[in-house]
Amino acid sequence: MDGTTLELAQEALRLAEADPVEAVTRARSAVRRAERSADGVARAVAERAWGLALRHGGHLDKALVHLRRAVDVALEAGAPEVAGEARMSLAYALVERGRAGQALDEIGRALRQLDGVAHARAQTQRGSILLDMGRHAEALEEYEAALPVLQEAGDLLWSYRVVWNRGLARAYRHEFLGAEEDLRRAEELADRLDLPLSVGFAQANLAFVLGLRGDVPAALDHSARAEERIRAHGAQLGELLKDRSELLLSVRLVSEARETAEASVAEYERERRSIKLPQVRLVLAQSALLEGDADGALRHARRAVAEFSRQRRPEFTALARLGVLQAQHAAGAVPPAGARAAEEAAATLAAVRWPAAAMEARLLAAALLRDRGRPDDADRHLGAAAATRRTGPATLRARGWYAEARLRAEAGRRQAACTALRTGLRILDEHRAVLGATDVRAHAAAHRSELVELGLRLALDGGSPRQVLEWVERGKATDLLVQRPVRPPEDPEVAQALAELRATVLQINELQAGGERGPALDELMARQPLLERRVRDATRRIGGAGTGRLPAPVPVGALAERLDGAALVELFVLDGVLCAVTVVGARSRVHRLAATADVEGLLDRVLHALRRLVRRNVDAAGRAAAEDLLRAAAARLDERLLGTLPELGDRPLVVVPTGALQCLPWAVLPSCAARPVAVAPSASLWHAARSRPVETGGRVVVAAGPSLEGAVSEVRGVGDVHGVEPMLPPEATVARVLKEMEGAALVHLAAHGRLVADNPLFSDVLLADGPLLAYDVERLDRAPHTVVLAACDTARSVVCAGDELLGLGAVFLGGGTAQLVAPMLPVPDVETAEIMGTFHRMLAAGSGAADALVRTRAQVGEDVGAAAAASFVVLGAGV
Structure with a gap:
């Protein structure tokens, strides 16, 4: 090793942040060399480097041992400045360990031992300790005092540390412009200093700021790049994951x-x-x-x-x-002192300029104070919360408008309150438009829930069914209504991951079909979720390009015109009670139906019975028991849902479900068995789907997937009905089927289907070269008009807050497909072939999709065939 012992120790100190593993190696060597030469100063510097490297590597207790030793050795060597610098590092390690009082004591001693540039560095460290303690204003004061000294001395490393931490302090205070400028500057300085790990930390902090500001795709992108760098250096990930x-x-x-x-x-x-x-x-x-x-x-x-x-x-x-x-x-x-505690929290959080937290404290305080008969105090908190409605991130502004709406509502200004609520919803919808990924947009819609609920309560108090329908619609599957932005150019990372995922799933299926077990299958099954995560994460990092402007909820008059004699039933839940708005002719009505828990219990029984009935291996006694259970539960459920709605008569029905009822096959209800029923995510989406014209003589696409008994004969029969040649394995690949789907009038796919509950956009139908995923359907420029999926579970979606839907069928509807016919449950493919042949003959003869399903059910046999036919629903236009 070349250089003096002190130079070696200083090089280890430089590497502590850039390359912790190498720094430990060099520091250890420098300590041994310093001990042999009795060089106390060099040993103190090397011990400090060793401790810092261990801290960056995630070994905090070991780091504290070396940092304390560095202080002691420096004092023994009569080097108070070296001891002061070691105390700086020791102080920050102590605060990370949760010992804030000791940390402040140590940094205070360091400040007394240092002057000039070293004193400015200690001020920077004290600022960092205060930052972690949440004392952001004091931290900023320390940074502002230290930075000019460091810049004048040309100390780039510590200047980097100041702007990095100052950026975080500003972010906590929602000073986003300054925060982002600081953190981008920190990233540049770390790169100039050849500190790749520090670049990673700067990227992680920039992700934090971008997330607070609301730019989620950019935040996820920076977070992923930061994680890659930090993992490569074996450094701590706790902060990034937090x-x-x-x-x-x-x-x-x-x-x-x-x-x-x-x-x-x-x-x-x-x-x-x-x-x-x-x-x-x-x-x-x-x-x-x-x-x-x-x-x-x-x-x-x-x-x-x-x-x-x-x-x-x-x-x-x-x-x-x-x-x-x-x-x-x-x-x-809430305890009796809860209102006072909420007020105290609001005062503290407002004083330190944490606006989002202060907002929630004020809203809670207002609710508790009103419950305790103190309306004036409640209004004071609502007024303070409403003051944020014109500044800050979108979610904070929307919460401000919610507070303003509550204030106006309490003053009896119902119309003005609704205006405030609509403004809050518009802000959230515009914000949601920057989120490119469908799953992120769907879940982010949960922010709309309280605004919609307050609007619904005001409409119910006002007694107008039309206004009730408007507010129910504002909370229904709104993401599916947003016109899709222009698709970004094909992302190579997503495309590659999708190709690898398809090949992996195909190999898994082939091995499982051959009865093989062992390491090869285990390796493939472990690889599949990693590839799915690559696809999901890469997609989420692509920003949106839409306006986010939702069309106004469809008026009752326009609905009645499109219904043309059919009836609409739109369901919603409030305070644990299932309610309905009906539209028959030009008249709308509101009904309270039943307790939600009661309805969900009956639904569980219906689905359990149906699942047993569609199996082939159920004995006669089991089948009879399932039929009895289905008959009884379906009759009781029918009475709860539709039995108190006499205005429906025997009209064709458009149903907009809510919650768990999104997965009900409505044909099992006695009153729906012989009437056409279309199921829609919202009345507005149904109206739009019903308005989409069908191209006369449009293209018909028929394809079969592999490894499914009866699929080939099914699609040949369907092809004969429509006069087209079906695509069969191995030609029926994902790329070819997607290409043929573009703008088609009718698509029929017979394949294995799968709903992936925890990642609904990986729901798929299996084709010759692997799964056709919901992610693939999103890539279509022009969705087909009518889609028939003879594949298990493909009508079912995962229901998010606000009745937002995620799944293969939902993606088709959101992309512009007017109607989709598919089963809500697993169905046996042999019986499905008969059902689909009959259905397509009805369709070709001119029946609407919902009417064709009714006629099909009347013709299929009993037992498994009847249960399978009842599992199919029409989503979208239908009637």
Whole structure:
């Protein structure tokens, strides 16, 4: 090794942040060399480098040992300045370990031992400690004092650290322009300094700022690139995962946010990095609350309160106490002092300029104060919350308009309140347009729920069924109504991952069909979810290009004209009660139907019985029991849903379901067995689908997937009905079928189908070269007019908040398909072939899709065939 011992120690110090593993190796060598030569200063610098490298590598307790040793060795060597610099590093490690008081004591000693540039560096470190404690204004003061000294001295490394941390402090205060400028500058400086790990940390922080500002695709992109760099250097990931969990929660990807937060907790606990742990516990508390687990939310929030209190972080303690109150409010168990506690939290959070948290505290305080008969105090908090409605990120402005609407409603200004609610919804819809990924947009619609619910309550109080229908429509599958933006150029990463995924799934299916088991299959099955994640993550990083402007809900008059004698039933839930708005002729009515829990219990019985009836291996006794269960449960469910709606008569029906009823095959209800029924995500979408013209003589596409008994004969029969040659394996590939689908009048696919509940956009039908995914359907420029999927579960979607739908069928409808015919359940393919042949003959003879299904059910046999036929529904135009 060349150079003096001190030079070697200083090189290890330089590498501590850039390459922690190499820095440990060099520091260890420098310590041994310094011990042999009794060079106390060099040894102190090397021990400090060793400790810093261990800290960056996630070994915090070991780092503390070396950093304390660095201080002691420097003092023994009579080098107070070296000791002061070591105290700077020790102080920050202590705050990460959750010992904020000790950290402030150490950094105070360092400041007293240092002057000039070294003093400015210590000020920077004190700012970082204050930043982690949540004292952002004080942190900014330290940075502003230190930066001119560091810049004048040409100290690029510490200037980088100042602008990096100042960017974070500004972000917490929602000073986004300055924050982004600082963090982009930090990224440039780290690159100039040849600190690749620091570039990764700067990218991670920029992702945090972009997420707070609302640019989710860009935030996800920066987060992914940062993770790649940080992992490559073996450094700590807890902070990045914490920030990502908060980002995912901001767009209501709740289960993913919870899983990411749990991974962050595991990282922090492994590293024994306690300072950020309670912040992640708040993400877990919020996730639990959004998942309806008030007890879990309360448990996480209370633990966060205890940890923040021990760390002497009063601002974060106030935030955690707000989380406790929110959980108690959700459980209906707010203590008598809850209103005062909410007011105190609001005051603390507003004082430190945390606007989003202060907003939630004020809204909660207003609700609790009104419950306690203090309307003037409640209005004061609503007024303060409403003041944010014109500035800040979109979600904050929308919450401000929600507060303004509540204020106006309490003053009896119903129309003005509705105007405020519509403004809030418009802001959210415009924000949602920047989100390119369908699943992110669908989940982000959850932010609309409270605005829509308040509008619905105001409409019900006003007594106008037409206004009730308007507000129910504003909360129904709104993402499917947004005109799709121009597709971005084919992303090579997505295309490659899709190709690899298709090949992998095909290999898995071939091995399973051949009865093979072993390492080869295990490896492929482990590879599949990794490829799916690559596709999902790459797609989410593509931004949207639409306006986000939703069409106004379709008026009753326009609906009545399109219904042309049919009836509309639109279902919604309020306060645990299932309700309906009906439109028959030009008249609309509102009905209370039944308790939601009662309806869902009956639905479970119906679906359980149907699943048994479509199986081939059920004995006669089991089949008879399932038939009895189906008959009884369906009759009771029919009475709850439609039995108290005499205006429907025997008219054809358009049904807009809600919640779990989205997966009901309506033909099993006695009153629907012999009438045409179309199921639509919303009345507005049905109206748009019904308005789409069919091209006379348009192209008919018929294709079969592999490994499905009866599929080939089925598509040949369907092809004969329409006079076309079907595509068969191995020619029926994804690329060819997609190409033929473009703008087709009718598409029929007979294949294995699959609904993927946890990743609905990976729902698929299996073709010759692998799965045709919902992601593939999104790539169509012109969706086919009518799609028939003779494939299990392909009519079923995953239902997100606000009755947003995700699944293969939903993607077809959202892309412009007017109607889709498919089963809600797994169906046996041999019986399906008979059903589909009969259905297509009816269709070719001029029947509408819903009417053709009614006639088909009347002709198929009993037992399995009847149950399978009942499983098919028409989504979209239908009647």
